[in-house]
Amino acid sequence: xxxxxxxxxxxxARRIRLHIVHxxxxxxxxxxxxxxxxxxxxxxxxxSKMRHDPANPSWEERDRFLLSKGHAALVQYAALAxxxxxxxxxxxxxxxxxxxxxxxxxxxxxxxxxxxxxxxGQGLSIACGMAxxxxxxxxxxxxxxxxxxxxxxxxxxxxxxxxASFYRLDNLxxxxxxxxxxxxxxxxDRFDTNPIAEKWGAFxxxxxxxxxxxxxxxxxxxxxxxxxxxxxxxxxxxxVKGCGISFAERVAAxxxxxxxxxxxxxxxxxxxxxxx
Amino acid sequence: MNKQNPxxxxxxxxxxxxxxxxxxVVLDADLSRSTMSCYFEEAFPERFFExxxxxxxxxxxxxxxxxxxxxxxxxxxxxFAAGRAYDQIRQGICIPGLNVKIVGSSAGLSDFxxxxxxxxxxxVAIMRAIPNMTVLVPCDGIETRKMTRAMAEYHGPVYMRxxxxxxxxxxxxxxxxxxxxxxxxxxxxxxxxxxxxxMVSKAVEAAEALSSRGVSTRVVDVSTLKPxxxxxxxxxxxxxxxxxxxxxxxxxxxxGSLIADVFKGAGIPLKCIAIxxxxxQSARNYAELLAEYGLxxxxxxxxxxxxxxxxx
Numbered sequence: 001x002x003x004x005x006x007x008x009x010x011x012x013a014r015r016i017r018l019h020i021v022h023x024x025x026x027x028x029x030x031x032x033x034x035x036x037x038x039x040x041x042x043x044x045x046x047x048s049k050m051r052h053d054p055a056n057p058s059w060e061e062r063d064r065f066l067l068s069k070g071h072a073a074l075v076q077y078a079a080l081a082x083x084x085x086x087x088x089x090x091x092x093x094x095x096x097x098x099x100x101x102x103x104x105x106x107x108x109x110x111x112x113x114x115x116x117x118x119x120x121g122q123g124l125s126i127a128c129g130m131a132x133x134x135x136x137x138x139x140x141x142x143x144x145x146x147x148x149x150x151x152x153x154x155x156x157x158x159x160x161x162x163x164a165s166f167y168r169l170d171n172l173x174x175x176x177x178x179x180x181x182x183x184x185x186x187x188x189d190r191f192d193t194n195p196i197a198e199k200w201g202a203f204x205x206x207x208x209x210x211x212x213x214x215x216x217x218x219x220x221x222x223x224x225x226x227x228x229x230x231x232x233x234x235x236x237x238x239x240v241k242g243c244g245i246s247f248a249e250r251v252a253a254x255x256x257x258x259x260x261x262x263x264x265x266x267x268x269x270x271x272x273x274x275x276x
Numbered sequence: 277m278n279k280q281n282p283x284x285x286x287x288x289x290x291x292x293x294x295x296x297x298x299x300x301v302v303l304d305a306d307l308s309r310s311t312m313s314c315y316f317e318e319a320f321p322e323r324f325f326e327x328x329x330x331x332x333x334x335x336x337x338x339x340x341x342x343x344x345x346x347x348x349x350x351x352x353x354x355x356f357a358a359g360r361a362y363d364q365i366r367q368g369i370c371i372p373g374l375n376v377k378i379v380g381s382s383a384g385l386s387d388f389x390x391x392x393x394x395x396x397x398x399x400v401a402i403m404r405a406i407p408n409m410t411v412l413v414p415c416d417g418i419e420t421r422k423m424t425r426a427m428a429e430y431h432g433p434v435y436m437r438x439x440x441x442x443x444x445x446x447x448x449x450x451x452x453x454x455x456x457x458x459x460x461x462x463x464x465x466x467x468x469x470x471x472x473x474x475m476v477s478k479a480v481e482a483a484e485a486l487s488s489r490g491v492s493t494r495v496v497d498v499s500t501l502k503p504x505x506x507x508x509x510x511x512x513x514x515x516x517x518x519x520x521x522x523x524x525x526x527x528x529x530x531x532g533s534l535i536a537d538v539f540k541g542a543g544i545p546l547k548c549i550a551i552x553x554x555x556x557q558s559a560r561n562y563a564e565l566l567a568e569y570g571l572x573x574x575x576x577x578x579x580x581x582x583x584x585x586x587x588x
Contacts, residue, residue: 123336128333
């Protein structure tokens with residue numbers, strides 16, 4: 001991809017982070033950390049890799065995107081709005097009573113959301129079922145599913161891993177947000193799920209590792225996985241939780257954190273927004 | 277009286293449905309020779325998914341299949357189908373109202389030998405409590421077939437609970453099964469017994485014994501536990517002096533609770549036959565277990581006499 005195109009996508013990722021910060025607002029709890037860590041991956045999928053049509057969210061030929069770590073809904077909402085699934089003006093209503101933007105993705109309320117996820121461990125199984133069903137119909141749509149680092153502790157993830165491998169779901173691409181933190185602290189200290197790449201490999205998946213904040217790397221690997229057939233693919237995206245907001249980076253408290261006025265303004269400034 | 281095994285009928289009906297509708301897919305968690313989804317596997321191997329002993333994944337996987345237009349039926353024993361996969365049913369299927377059919381086999385005490393771990397006595401209560409869920413319990417093979425077909429027709433999540441044992445034919449062959457509609461099995465005027473599953477046949481047995489004592493007992497099969505057609509149930513109780521409910525399920529949150537809710541304030545005496553707040557256990561045969569838990573025609577007879585103010 002041309003440098004100019006990459007630069008454009010990087011600007012989009014920054015806008016997505018800014019939307020996330022705006023959705024957080026001041027004094028409201030929000031899943032900042034795990035949303036910001038996925039800004040580049042989500043940008044690469046929605047703005048470059050996936051076949052989809054914001055004007056026709058139920059287009060049969062579309063690729064599917066599932067956020068198994070549904071608490072990071074903010075990053076998906078930001079991307080969907082930026083991509084035109086609904087007006088960006090709707091974003092500030094996130095989590096308000098009666099809003100179509102719920103705390104976790106709701107397919108019945110939000111255009112572009114494919115499933116109800118957020119009870120961790122379930123989204124990958126749903127993605128497997130979709131991939132199996134699409135293949136049964138001879139369709140070539142791909143299914144992308146973002147899973148969380150803390151989510152690796154869910155037993156159902158490994159049930160899904162076995163099923164995807166047994167059924168050779170090569171139209172399924174999982175992306176692990178390897179940010180190293182669970183809600184209460186570092187994974188390596190609190191509940192270590194390593195060696196993660198070896199586990200996925202042993203479960204029969206083709207495993208890739210990339211810098212989850214490098215758009216060129218992400219785009220390259222998303223193309224490369226298409227060349228592998230006969231097995232599901234796992235892209236381990238090494239990321240920084242809270243990436244892009246200096247004081248929130250690698251801070252477990254910002255898994256589901258709150259901005260005060262000063263932090264909010266600083267976050268906006270760091271993301272390049274001029275405010276009075 | 278002709279008897280049929282509901283699992284057998286269910287398995288054959290799935291094959292019928294599979295032949296008629298290519299969107300039907302079937303999943304099982306290594307119990308297909310017991311749930312009888314094996315017939316579907318033989319007929320349509322490409323549309324059958326062996327999911328291994330992993331009910332949680334099976335259930336969410338089925339949600340995914342429904343999201344690309346399939347009509348999945350998941351199969352396991354009721355205690356695992358409704359219990360082990362509760363959260364998957366709640367989150368991924370019922371919140372968005374997906375078109376997934378969950379079939380809990382060997383329900384109640386019918387898996388008599390395996391004991392409490394395999395005897396679902398609370399599955400109906402769990403499934404009824406979830407918004408958007410439809411809950412069905414057929415009384416025999418005839419109804420099982422009609423119900424299975426109705427499940428496939430209906431768009432939305434459905435839980436069906438099946439007995440493991442053979443059941444006598446009672447459901448009128450010419451009667452259509454409609455989700456929500458209670459079915460009159462036997463006419464009577466003094467009392468009504470609202471029953472479901474295996475207890476419908478016990479209620480008919482009780483009604484026959486009571487008729488020789490001059491008591492006329494109506495028997496109604498309440499095979500839909502949700503949604504509830506309150507008006508239809510009230511109509512079924514017209515003119516009676518008393519009501520009895522009979523179910524092979526805990527008295528908390530099942531048919532008895534439902535009827536008590538519908539008729540609260542109506543002033544009609546009501547007694548509920550159900551499993552008290554305890555788990556099942558192993559036994560050498562099903563009848564002995566049903567007797568231990570008070571689920572017999574004799575218990576129904578005694579309660580009918582009591583609610584109409586007659587002493588045995």
